[in-house]
Amino acid sequence: MEKKQTVPLYKKILNPIICVLLGLAFSAIFIIISGFDPLTVFAKMISYSFLNSMGLYGSINGALPLMFCGLSVALAFRMKLNNIGAEGQFAIGAVLGGWFALYGPSLPAPFGLIVMFLLCALGGGLWAAIAAALKAYWKINETIVTLMFNYIALLFLDYLCYGPWMAPKQTTAITPLIPDSMYLPGLGGTSSALILAVVIALLLQFYLQRTTGGYQISVIRDSSQSATYAGISVKRFIFIVFILSGALAGLAGFVKVTGILHRVQAQLPGGAGYTGIVVAYLSQFNPLVVILVAILFGGLQNSCAAVQIMGVPSQIATMIQGTIMIFVIAGEFLNHYKISFYREDGMEVPEQ
Amino acid sequence: MEKPALIEMKGITKRFERVQANDHINLRIYPGEIHALLGENGSGKSTLMNILLGIYKPNSGEILYKGEKISAMTPKIAADMGIGMVHQHFTLIPTLSVAENIFLSMNNTGFFLNKKMIEDQIKDYSCKFALPVDPGAKVWQLSVGEQQRVEIIKLLCRNSEILVLDEPTAVLTPQEAAELFKTLRKMSDQGKSIIFISHKMNEVMEHADRITVLKNGKIEDEMMAADATIARLTKAVVGERDLEGITRKPQKNGDQPLLEINRLRVMNDKGLIALHDISLQLHAGEIFAIAGVAGSGQRELAEALAGLRKVISGNLVMDGANISKTSVKARISMGISFIPEDRLKMGLIPEMNMNQNAVLKEFKKPVYSTAGILRNKSIQALANRYVEEYDIKHGGFHLPVGLMSGGNQQKLLIAREIADNPKLIIASYPVRGLDIGATEAIHRILLEQRDQGACVLLISEELDEIFAMSDRMAVLCDGRLMGIRHTAETDYDEIGRLMSGTSV
Ligand SMILES: Nc1ncnc2c1ncn2[C@@H]1O[C@H](COP(=O)(O)OP(=O)(O)OP(=O)(O)O)[C@@H](O)[C@H]1O
Ligand SMILES: [Mg+2]
Numbered sequence: 089m090e091k092k093q094t095v096p097l098y099k100k101i102l103n104p105i106i107c108v109l110l111g112l113a114f115s116a117i118f119i120i121i122s123g124f125d126p127l128t129v130f131a132k133m134i135s136y137s138f139l140n141s142m143g144l145y146g147s148i149n150g151a152l153p154l155m156f157c158g159l160s161v162a163l164a165f166r167m168k169l170n171n172i173g174a175e176g177q178f179a180i181g182a183v184l185g186g187w188f189a190l191y192g193p194s195l196p197a198p199f200g201l202i203v204m205f206l207l208c209a210l211g212g213g214l215w216a217a218i219a220a221a222l223k224a225y226w227k228i229n230e231t232i233v234t235l236m237f238n239y240i241a242l243l244f245l246d247y248l249c250y251g252p253w254m255a256p257k258q259t260t261a262i263t264p265l266i267p268d269s270m271y272l273p274g275l276g277g278t279s280s281a282l283i284l285a286v287v288i289a290l291l292l293q294f295y296l297q298r299t300t301g302g303y304q305i306s307v308i309r310d311s312s313q314s315a316t317y318a319g320i321s322v323k324r325f326i327f328i329v330f331i332l333s334g335a336l337a338g339l340a341g342f343v344k345v346t347g348i349l350h351r352v353q354a355q356l357p358g359g360a361g362y363t364g365i366v367v368a369y370l371s372q373f374n375p376l377v378v379i380l381v382a383i384l385f386g387g388l389q390n391s392c393a394a395v396q397i398m399g400v401p402s403q404i405a406t407m408i409q410g411t412i413m414i415f416v417i418a419g420e421f422l423n424h425y426k427i428s429f430y431r432e433d434g435m436e437v438p439e440q
Numbered sequence: 441m442e443k444p445a446l447i448e449m450k451g452i453t454k455r456f457e458r459v460q461a462n463d464h465i466n467l468r469i470y471p472g473e474i475h476a477l478l479g480e481n482g483s484g485k486s487t488l489m490n491i492l493l494g495i496y497k498p499n500s501g502e503i504l505y506k507g508e509k510i511s512a513m514t515p516k517i518a519a520d521m522g523i524g525m526v527h528q529h530f531t532l533i534p535t536l537s538v539a540e541n542i543f544l545s546m547n548n549t550g551f552f553l554n555k556k557m558i559e560d561q562i563k564d565y566s567c568k569f570a571l572p573v574d575p576g577a578k579v580w581q582l583s584v585g586e587q588q589r590v591e592i593i594k595l596l597c598r599n600s601e602i603l604v605l606d607e608p609t610a611v612l613t614p615q616e617a618a619e620l621f622k623t624l625r626k627m628s629d630q631g632k633s634i635i636f637i638s639h640k641m642n643e644v645m646e647h648a649d650r651i652t653v654l655k656n657g658k659i660e661d662e663m664m665a666a667d668a669t670i671a672r673l674t675k676a677v678v679g680e681r682d683l684e685g686i687t688r689k690p691q692k693n694g695d696q697p698l699l700e701i702n703r704l705r706v707m708n709d710k711g712l713i714a715l716h717d718i719s720l721q722l723h724a725g726e727i728f729a730i731a732g733v734a735g736s737g738q739r740e741l742a743e744a745l746a747g748l749r750k751v752i753s754g755n756l757v758m759d760g761a762n763i764s765k766t767s768v769k770a771r772i773s774m775g776i777s778f779i780p781e782d783r784l785k786m787g788l789i790p791e792m793n794m795n796q797n798a799v800l801k802e803f804k805k806p807v808y809s810t811a812g813i814l815r816n817k818s819i820q821a822l823a824n825r826y827v828e829e830y831d832i833k834h835g836g837f838h839l840p841v842g843l844m845s846g847g848n849q850q851k852l853l854i855a856r857e858i859a860d861n862p863k864l865i866i867a868s869y870p871v872r873g874l875d876i877g878a879t880e881a882i883h884r885i886l887l888e889q890r891d892q893g894a895c896v897l898l899i900s901e902e903l904d905e906i907f908a909m910s911d912r913m914a915v916l917c918d919g920r921l922m923g924i925r926h927t928a929e930t931d932y933d934e935i936g937r938l939m940s941g942t943s944v
Contacts, residue, residue, distance in 0.1 A: 300803050300809045307800065
């Protein structure tokens, strides 16, 4: 009776909320130990990140790369592909796009951005295609491959930013600013990249739900044997999904460079590729939910600054963030684990 | 039997959204009896047993154990009371050994794996009840029949006193089934109670002590096996509706060659030769049966024809074209359809709903998608059509097909595979798990397809089915072709001898 269980909707929603609360309660212990009042700290975190326009914009800006990385991981997982490589695909996307912005021919306003958009997607997509090829042709586990490729990608990015691309008279590893024509238009205090993210999430949702491509992805996820039986090429979809997933992560590079930093820098992804994995899991791999969860995580990261302002050591601030994440992930796991032991209602057990 | 009942189920009612799976069912199980459950596909047999095991909670009704009311049955309580079940889809872990699998299922074993003790216990049961298994063998190496024996030993090791078997003989060869019933009888002689589900009336009458027939979730008839007749059982299962029996029209056009199989060699999953240079000619408008005990290369043959298994040497020629290397997709569009033997592993996607399964092979057709966008309305219409034409009982179109009853899953699969008027239908055990009414309906449909000019490659272990349905047959033994016969010119004896590898 080992069958995929259906988790009721209310549990799906309730579960993360309870876990966030538990995470907060747990981190409260450490806040108390370091001599602060947890409630004020939490209140400050929330008001700083979400309850004023400046903080909210900051949270969204922080969330933008997470959205794309989250979508990237979510898409791959829709076919049970573990793409741990969003971080590296993000970096390579930024490298290819950044190269064009910094050294490419200058094109009139929208065209430059469009070309850069495509190049970032292409960079991330091609980087992911390597893992796809290894998996499709030699059945090499994609989890390890994509993880290893992150190191290569990030080191390459660092090399460029410390070396040939480093801005003159700089001590940090950053490139010069890209031309103004390559800035994404702003949107209030944040960037129009938010619209881009929402549109892409909607498109992705549509693709997964309503198209033959999305249907085939689901078939492969649930039973690759039946997919083969029906004449669906599993290999082909390993490529399609990995390339699309990589392209989405590459777009995180596009957004970060054109919308936020306006330059390339060492360690540009800053862990967003990994946080994106958590975001995707918590969203149950649903693209639209990814956007919301990413904003929550952007806010969480942002709020760390707030508590630091209060004098809470930055380590504690980071710890709060980490604690909440761990609780949420653990809660997700326990949720599924528990249900397979106590079958309360008949709905859950398929049986001959 | 005036002994007090060991288990009594009283007024059991279970509803799944749209279907009333169990409707006020009363069932008594006595110590030491073999009790058979019979009934149409979807009549609620598996559901009732899942309730007994505490896997499903009934909406109302109660379960009494030795006269004592169990307020809320759970799998744990059921196991403690010694109720165990062998599900139709086994729950063994293929990469582990028999002993390890059995160890995992025991709950009072302590922390360390006492291999010796478990192996001894296995050997003990295995000789006491004539259940030959090798404790050290890995489960993936075992045949279905052996796996089933492991499942039974697993229950014995947990001291089960009441054993429930859900369609145990559906996947067994007739010989294996006979062995199984000997074992079950030994157990009942020792006081254990057995409940088994089956669609095969002969075996029910021969091996059960008492028979209960379900219909639409209610008890339709109960009897001592001695009082049972085929007519009474048939009436209880299918109702007043008469079974006409199948009639075969003479072959109209059984001589144009459709598929030539030339010196075909393929490997099995273990990398050994599964078919040794087999040559066959299949004709349009005939039912060609493959007889043979399970594991003689039938699966490999079917998969090679469907394009799912590599042709090592030899070739396949369909309509004059060599298709040995043609993709699955191309073969589907050439009109090859395939009803695989293990429907939930290949063929159906248990997690997906009826509509998604119905359209699996046709989603690219313009009716079902335009410009890559699925047309849900026409897909729904397709599913509706299958449900109507094949009388598929289900709990709702949106539910995963894994939740449908076994027989109804099979009907859905067959409906889809035959819908597109294929030229070649590879049918592996097409009526496995179907009730007699549905079996007859499917047989009639296969004959209809033949009369319309399709070729049906019928893979089966039931000689009755093969003789009733086929025009010609080939016998496989150990991957070798033992002979090809016209059905009219051979008999059970000869085929039986060929199946066991004795050349005639
Ligand atoms: N978990 C479930 N959720 C929804 N419907 C269900 C579930 N389990 C069973 N059903 C429905 O209940 C009815 C009875 O199913 P059940 O599996 O008990 O039939 P069965 O008698 O075992 O049939 P078969 O001979 O085909 O195996 C069917 O219509 C089935 O679709
Ligand atoms: Mg059943």
